[in-house]
Amino acid sequence: MRKFLSLCVVALISSASIIGQNVNKVYIPERIGEVRQEIVIPNIGDYQVLKCDFHIHTVFSDGDVWPTYRVQEAWRDGLDVISITDHIEYLPHKKYVKGDFNTPYELAKPQADKYGLMLVRGTEITRKQGVIGHFNALFIEDANAIPDDDPFVAVQNARKQNAFVLFNHPGWAVDTCLVTEFQQRLFDADMIDGIEVVNHMEYYPRVVSWCIDKKLPMFANSDEHGIISEDYTTCFRPMTLVLVEENSQNGVKEALLVGRSIAYTDNKFMSTEDLLLDLFEACVDIKMIQHSDKKNVYSCTNKSSFPFVISVNGGGKKVIPPFSTIHFSASNKKNLEITILNMWCYEDEHPVLKID
Numbered sequence: 488m489r490k491f492l493s494l495c496v497v498a499l500i501s502s503a504s505i506i507g508q509n510v511n512k513v514y515i516p517e518r519i520g521e522v523r524q525e526i527v528i529p530n531i532g533d534y535q536v537l538k539c540d541f542h543i544h545t546v547f548s549d550g551d552v553w554p555t556y557r558v559q560e561a562w563r564d565g566l567d568v569i570s571i572t573d574h575i576e577y578l579p580h581k582k583y584v585k586g587d588f589n590t591p592y593e594l595a596k597p598q599a600d601k602y603g604l605m606l607v608r609g610t611e612i613t614r615k616q617g618v619i620g621h622f623n624a625l626f627i628e629d630a631n632a633i634p635d636d637d638p639f640v641a642v643q644n645a646r647k648q649n650a651f652v653l654f655n656h657p658g659w660a661v662d663t664c665l666v667t668e669f670q671q672r673l674f675d676a677d678m679i680d681g682i683e684v685v686n687h688m689e690y691y692p693r694v695v696s697w698c699i700d701k702k703l704p705m706f707a708n709s710d711e712h713g714i715i716s717e718d719y720t721t722c723f724r725p726m727t728l729v730l731v732e733e734n735s736q737n738g739v740k741e742a743l744l745v746g747r748s749i750a751y752t753d754n755k756f757m758s759t760e761d762l763l764l765d766l767f768e769a770c771v772d773i774k775m776i777q778h779s780d781k782k783n784v785y786s787c788t789n790k791s792s793f794p795f796v797i798s799v800n801g802g803g804k805k806v807i808p809p810f811s812t813i814h815f816s817a818s819n820k821k822n823l824e825i826t827i828l829n830m831w832c833y834e835d836e837h838p839v840l841k842i843d
């Protein structure tokens with residue numbers, strides 16, 4: 488009955504508004520407006536976790552969209568920080584799209600300010616993959632001052648602007664992840680600050696081990712050229728989670744330079760064991776709710792937007808869905824050991840949480 492009355496009220500309001508309308512122009516239906524998907528990650532101690540994508544393209548290189556679209560898209564996807572990193576050396580739309588290497592940033596910046604999204608100025612130094620490779624220069628001041636015929640000098644030009652240099656997609660378009668002579672030269676000169684372990688639809692497990700061995704932060708970026716929503720339908724887009732003390736460009740850069748990042752794609756997380764355990768413990772509360780002579784029963788509450796997959800004391804897989812609680816029991820004869828199976832802290836190693 489209440490439903491019927493509500494329907495009548497809606498019908499009356501609708502007909503009243505139609506009466507007041509111009510009969511030659513009817514608006515259908517009302518536009519909801521833009522909606523942002525909120526991705527919930529609790530703070531990790533004093534750190535706020537920012538959701539970032541440091542590798543995206545527009546029509547100013549070989550992408551399909553205008554720079555302002557990238558801002559709106561990232562805001563709708565729940566991101567906090569992006570960098571538009573159009574190629575310097577590959578400009579297939581040049582005949583139709585005028586501008587210089589700073590133009591994508593300059594077009595996107597007012598939109599980013601309006602939406603409250605942090606926009607990091609960046610560009611992609613783009614040389615032959617498998618020989619030289621691609622490198623994103625992030626936090627730069629002037630992309631026009633970076634190009635040079637010599638790729639080493641181009642990276643040096645970025646460094647002169649205090650750029651953070653990212654080694655992009657080590658496994659893309661090659662059979663296996665190998666460090667080339669040129670890339671080794673950059674590592675030896677301390678000119679690589681981070682590496683993509685995830686690029687677009689690719690994940691490079693071996694590169695997780697490189698980052699751990701070289702003590703470099705891990706990145707997961709979309710390298711999107713088309714439309715994000717057409718590529719990721721069952722999970723969030725790839726994101727680099729950055730643990731910041733201060734929500735500012737300096738705060739993000741400072742966090743990256745000391746390695747406080749976690750790469751995310753397809754409900755998988757990659758980073759150091761410490762950071763992964765910090766993230767897990769910030770997201771999941773584990774409480775003993777029943778104690779007996781032989782076993783204890785625990786409740787496990789996930790306060791985040793991500794699912795976690797665990798194994799308790801080497802047992803079978805258990806999924807803790809987002810914003811949900813599960814129960815599990817474990818022998819009380821030994822300490823609790825929780826292996827987090829959708830996190831990787833080396834090529835084939837998962838972090839293990841030990842609870843006394």
Ligand SMILES: [Zn+2]
Nearest residue numbers: 611621655656
């Ligand atoms: Zn590239």
Ligand SMILES: [Zn+2]
Nearest residue numbers: 542544611710
């Ligand atoms: Zn790219």
